[in-house]
Amino acid sequence: xxxxxxxxxxxxxxxxxxxxxxxxxxxxxxxxxxxxxxxxxxxxxxxxxxxxxxxxxxxxxxxxxxxxxxxxxxxxxxxxxxxxxxxxxxxxxxxxxxxxxxxxxxxxxxxxxxxxxxxxxxxxxxxxxxxxxxxxxxxxxxxxxxxxxxxxxxxxxxxxxxxxxxxxxxxxxxxxxxxxxxxxxxxxxxxxxxxxxxxxxxxxxxxxxxxxxxxxxxxxxxxxxxxxxxxxxxxxxxxxxxxxxxxxxxxxxxxxxxxxxxxxxxxxxxxxxxxxxxxxxxxxxxxxxxxxxxxxxxxxxxxxxxxxxxxxxxxxxxxxxxxxxxxxxxxxxxxxxxxxxxxxxxxxxxxxxxxxxxxxxxxxxx
Numbered sequence: 128x129x130x131x132x133x134x135x136x137x138x139x140x141x142x143x144x145x146x147x148x149x150x151x152x153x154x155x156x157x158x159x160x161x162x163x164x165x166x167x168x169x170x171x172x173x174x175x176x177x178x179x180x181x182x183x184x185x186x187x188x189x190x191x192x193x194x195x196x197x198x199x200x201x202x203x204x205x206x207x208x209x210x211x212x213x214x215x216x217x218x219x220x221x222x223x224x225x226x227x228x229x230x231x232x233x234x235x236x237x238x239x240x241x242x243x244x245x246x247x248x249x250x251x252x253x254x255x256x257x258x259x260x261x262x263x264x265x266x267x268x269x270x271x272x273x274x275x276x277x278x279x280x281x282x283x284x285x286x287x288x289x290x291x292x293x294x295x296x297x298x299x300x301x302x303x304x305x306x307x308x309x310x311x312x313x314x315x316x317x318x319x320x321x322x323x324x325x326x327x328x329x330x331x332x333x334x335x336x337x338x339x340x341x342x343x344x345x346x347x348x349x350x351x352x353x354x355x356x357x358x359x360x361x362x363x364x365x366x367x368x369x370x371x372x373x374x375x376x377x378x379x380x381x382x383x384x385x386x387x388x389x390x391x392x393x394x395x396x397x398x399x400x401x402x403x404x405x406x407x408x409x410x411x412x413x414x415x416x417x418x419x420x421x422x423x424x425x426x427x428x429x430x431x432x433x434x435x436x437x438x439x440x441x442x443x444x445x446x447x448x449x450x451x452x453x454x455x456x457x458x459x460x461x462x463x464x465x466x467x468x469x470x471x472x473x474x475x476x477x478x479x480x481x482x483x484x485x486x487x488x489x490x491x492x493x
Contacts, residue, residue: 175244175278175279175307175308175334177217177244177279177334177335177362177364177433178213178215178216178217178244178433179215179428179433179451180217180424180428180433180434180435180436180447180448180450180451181210181216181217181218181219181244181246181364181433181434181435182206182210182217182218182219182435182436182437182438182444182447183219183366183367183435183436183437183438184218184219184220184224184229184232184233184437185220185221185224185229185437186437186439187203187220187224187225187228187229187232187233187439188224188225188226188227188228188229188231188232189224189225189228189229190225191387192386192387193437193439194386195225195228199439200232202439202440202441203232203236203439204236204239204240205440205441206438206439206440206441206443206444207232207233207236207237207240207243208236208240209441209444209445209448210243210444211236211237211240211241211242211243212240213448215244216243216244217243217244217245217246217433217435218233218243218244218245218246219246219247219337219364219366219435220233220245220246220247220248221247221248221250221283222247222248222249222250222264222267222268222271223248223250223283227267227271230247230268230271230272231271231272233245233272234271234272234273234274235273237272237273237274238273244278244279245272245274245277245278245279246277246278246279246280246281246310246364247265247268247272247277247279247280247281248280248281248282248283248312248337249261249264249265249268249280249281249282249283249293249296249297250264250283250284251282251283251284251285251286251289251290251293253286255289256288256289256292257289257292257296258292258293258295258296258299259296259299260292260293260296261282261292261293261295261296261297261299261300262296262299262300262303262305265277265280265296265300265305265306266305268280269305275305276304276305276306276307277305277306277307278306278307278308279306279307279308279309279310279334279335280297280300280305280306280308280309280310281309281310281311281312281335281337282294282297282310282311282312282314282322283312283313284312284313285313285314285315285318285480285483285490285491286480286483286490287480287482287483287484288483288484288485289485290318290322290483290485290486290488290490291321291325291483291485291486294321294322294325294326295325297309297322297326297331298325298326298329298331301331302329302331308332308334308335309326309331309333309334310333310334310335310336310337310361310362310364311333311335311336311337312336312337312338312364312366313337313338313339313491314336314338314490314491315352315489315490315491315492316350316351316352316355316492317488317489317490318488318489318490318491319333319336319352319355319356319359319361320355320359321488323359323361332360333359333361334361334362335361335362335363335364335433336352336356336361336362336363336364337363337364337365337366337435338352338363338364338365338366339365339366339367340353340363340365340366340367340368340427340430340432341365341367341368341369341370341374341423341426341427342370342374342404342408342423342426342463342466342467343370343373343374343395343404343467343470343473344367344370344472344473345464345467345468345470346472346492347363347492348430348464349468350492351492352492353430357431362431362432362433363430363431363432363433364432364433364435365427365430365432365433365434365435366435367436367437368423368424368426368427368432368434368435368436369420369423369424369436369437370395370423371384371388371391372384372388373388373391373392373395373396374405374408374419374420374422374423375419375420375423376418376419376420378392378396379396380392380393380396380397383396391473394473395473398470398471400466400469400470400471401470403466403469404463404466404467404469404470405419406466407462407463407465407466408422408423408463410462411455411459411462411463414459415453415459417450417453418446420436420446420447420450421446421447421449421450421453422455422459422463424436424447424450425450425453425454425455426455426460426463428450428454428455429454429455429459429460
């Protein structure tokens with residue numbers, strides 16, 4: 128379960144004031160800019176080398192948003208086995224996904240198929256206000272994972288308070304050897320700068336910021352967030368790189384997905400700009416003999432991000448990883464960026480605090 132839906136739709140977590148950024152949805156950093164070497168990035172990745180792509184395990188246990196059924200576990204295990212067979216296997220999970228079920232499945236699958244790079248996340252719930260809460264949550268996640276340590280631990284989303292305490296907790300997890308690297312998620316430019324400064328004072332690099340980033344939601348390019356992350360050497364982990372499936376070619380206004388995504392799909396496909404974006408994707412798809420999914424993933428990669436598309440079937444993960452066999456060129460990116468820039472956000476931000484009430488710090492970008 129993602130906190131209160133990337134779409135601004137509510138889930139059971141909403142009652143806990145848990146929110147993911149408002150949904151999918153202008154563009155630009157050139158390929159030349161993305162390709163420039165960044166000494167800060169090199170120094171950070173010396174601590175933990177992230178692969179070119181991972182998989183998101185939100186749906187592994189989430190029955191409300193994704194309709195998870197335990198009968199799916201055998202297929203999920205095939206997905207994990209595929210990833211584990213790669214030397215750069217990477218799975219992103221969280222304590223909120225299926226209320227621990229996702230982490231438990233990852234732990235079970237690791238025992239049978241070998242270890243992968245695992246990232247999990249701390250939920251900044253209202254009653255958690257101390258650095259010790261982060262350490263305890265990390266230890267509980269590790270217990271579900273069946274591990275003594277994990278590769279990456281992240282703050283899942285900003286809160287209206289206690290954010291600085293969480294950063295201290297991240298540092299404590301790192302220094303205790305519970306995690307090899309630390310990151311945040313859904314943080315805006317000012318917050319990324321602040322947490323990076325806090326951790327740097329302890330000699331701890333901020334490895335990543337996991338944000339909603341896709342051709343359907345490219346706004347980190349225009350609001351300064353991507354530039355901030357690049358300047359600080361903070362790697363962007365792109366969640367929902369397929370726009371919650373809206374960029375997969377499976378759906379349309381006449382054939383929207385079922386469940387909570389239906390409202391989002393209707394908002395997306397009713398925009399005239401969406402037809403132009405899908406046409407641009409189709410042109411790149413044809414040029415590279417690829418799928419729409421692979422185009423969306425490679426757009427993220429060309430921006431320097433690590434895409435983490437959700438995978439529930441072996442066919443999905445196989446197709447996603449096939450995208451690593453080719454890359455978008457400059458003309459592809461120019462066409463895709465131009466089309467994506469015309470999109471309007473699908474929903475307003477939902478439930479995220481404007482500022483930390485203790486520090487006045489702006490925690491995320493609109």
